[in-house]
Amino acid sequence: MNSKYxxxxxxxxxxxxxVKEMDETVRQFNAKISKAHYETLNVLxxxxxxxxxxxxxxxxxxxxxxxxxxxxxxxHLKYLKDNGFITVANTSRKKTGGKGxxxxxxxxxxxxxxxxxxxxxxxxxxxxxxxxxxxQKQSQKAxxxxxxxxxxxxxxxxxxxxxxxxxxxxxxxxxxxxxKRIENIKQAEFINRAVPEEFYMRFKPFFTEKxxxxxxxxxxxxxxxxxxxEEEKLEAVIYGMECLVKALKRYHNGKGEPIYNIYxxxxxxxxxxxxxxxxEGDIYAxxxxxxxxxxxxx
Numbered sequence: 650m651n652s653k654y655x656x657x658x659x660x661x662x663x664x665x666x667x668v669k670e671m672d673e674t675v676r677q678f679n680a681k682i683s684k685a686h687y688e689t690l691n692v693l694x695x696x697x698x699x700x701x702x703x704x705x706x707x708x709x710x711x712x713x714x715x716x717x718x719x720x721x722x723x724x725h726l727k728y729l730k731d732n733g734f735i736t737v738a739n740t741s742r743k744k745t746g747g748k749g750x751x752x753x754x755x756x757x758x759x760x761x762x763x764x765x766x767x768x769x770x771x772x773x774x775x776x777x778x779x780x781x782x783x784x785q786k787q788s789q790k791a792x793x794x795x796x797x798x799x800x801x802x803x804x805x806x807x808x809x810x811x812x813x814x815x816x817x818x819x820x821x822x823x824x825x826x827x828x829k830r831i832e833n834i835k836q837a838e839f840i841n842r843a844v845p846e847e848f849y850m851r852f853k854p855f856f857t858e859k860x861x862x863x864x865x866x867x868x869x870x871x872x873x874x875x876x877x878x879e880e881e882k883l884e885a886v887i888y889g890m891e892c893l894v895k896a897l898k899r900y901h902n903g904k905g906e907p908i909y910n911i912y913x914x915x916x917x918x919x920x921x922x923x924x925x926x927x928x929e930g931d932i933y934a935x936x937x938x939x940x941x942x943x944x945x946x947x
Contacts, residue, residue, distance in 0.1 A: 659700040662738060662754045671702045674758055678734050688715055689725040690734060693753045705740075707750040726753070733764025845883060852890050855897075860911070864890065867912045868919045875923040889919040 665671040675694050679687050692711050696704040712722045729735045738752040756764070844865040852861060868886040877885065893915050899905030908914050 659703040659705060659752055662703045662736070662752055663700050664754065664757050664760070665702040668698060668701055671697065671755060675755065677758055678761070682729075682732075682734065685721075686725050686728055686734075689722060690729055690755070693735065693755060697753075697755060702755040704753045704755075705750050706753065710750075732768070733761040736760075848883065848887060848890070851887065852894070855894055863912060864893075864915050868915050871916050871919040872923045877923065885919055885922045889915050889922055892918050 665674070671694060675690060678690060682690070689711060692714050693704045693706070696706055708719055708722050708726070711726075712719045715722070726735070726737065730737050733756055735756060736754040738754060740751060843862045848865060849861060852864075856864065865886065868889055869882065872882050872885060893908070893911060896905060896908055896914065897911075900907050
């Protein structure tokens with residue numbers, strides 16, 4: 650574009666009578682904007698002296714001057730325009746191969762304030778509209794929330810009922826199983842592993858488990874010096890135990906002397922039996938305590 654036409658077109662946008670007035674305005678704007686925006690505005694001011702307050706620049710030129718990207722300068726100019734610090738006017742003529750540079754008109758303080766007030770008014774109106782719409786949406790959301798809450802409460806109540814029922818049933822089952830276990834414990838019986846089963850089952854009715862263990866241990870210790878196998882030892886112990894029971898029977902039926910020490914009795918009986926290769930006569934000859942003492946003392 651011919652510089653003559655540029656000057657003619659630019660004059661109609663002039664807002665200031667002097668460079669000093671423009672500088673003072675830009676100085677006041679500096680207090681309201683960031684450093685980056687001020688740098689862009691300052692470049693516009695520097696190129697706005699021929700027609701005071703109106704610069705005719707390409708964005709690429711501003712970017713090169715400030716050593717910034719074209720994209721950044723686009724953003725800066727948009728901010729300055731949107732907030733009333735400048736006005737942008739497109740040139741009416743075009744260069745061959747593309748669009749010419751725009752006019753960037755620096756606003757007066759009053760113009761900037763008017764733009765700011767309009768923007769604030771628009772924001773207030775927008776806010777009222779948004780608040781109104783938001784109020785309607787909130788009412789709808791409240792109704793939906795109440796509906797969902799009712800459904801949730803019903804579901805929770807149903808779940809609580811089902812859970813309570815399940816819990817009660819579970820407790821009853823656990824209580825029943827526990828009672829059954831306790832009953833099984835009360836009736837528990839195990840094979841005595843301290844003495845042979847044959848010995849245990851035969852003499853269990855007459856002695857406690859503790860007595861049976863001690864009697865069996867005493868009898869086996871009495872036989873350890875004899876050359877007998879396990880079967881012969883068991884036979885001798887059982888025979889000795891039968892003699893002990895017979896002796897106790899005689900005493901309790903009033904036909905014999907008391908047995909003062911059952912362990913000494915089984916010891917002496919088994920010792921005597923273990924030393925004999927054959928038992929002759931009455932197999933219960935040792936069941937008479939008096940005859941036993943006489944026999945074993947000889």
